[in-house]
Amino acid sequence: MKKEILELFDNSYPDREYTIEIVNPEFTSVCPKTGLPDFGIITISYIPDKTCIELKSLKYYFLEFRNAGIFYENITNKILDDLVEALQPRSLHVRTEWKARGGITETVSVNYTSSR
16 A cells, blocks of 8 residues: 555644544454455544645545455554654554455454544
């Protein structure tokens, strides 16, 4: 996954604490064990500091996962790591909700809070 795809823009209100929520209801990746497609909903909530994520670049970043064989837990943590590195937000939360496969669903959540 190419995190260098991620583009940012200046936060016009860096002194105000507000939350941005982004939902991708059509996320796809591949199970590394079976090679079958996985379908999920990715929700990102963050409180920006100096920058915000540009949505078109985030869309292309998500597309990099389409053919990647990667576990749900790793996807969730990779997205968090890449976005924290790029944005340096005050806080960030990633939640991934996966469609049923074999009658089982899974949801993974991870949080980051700046120590500034």
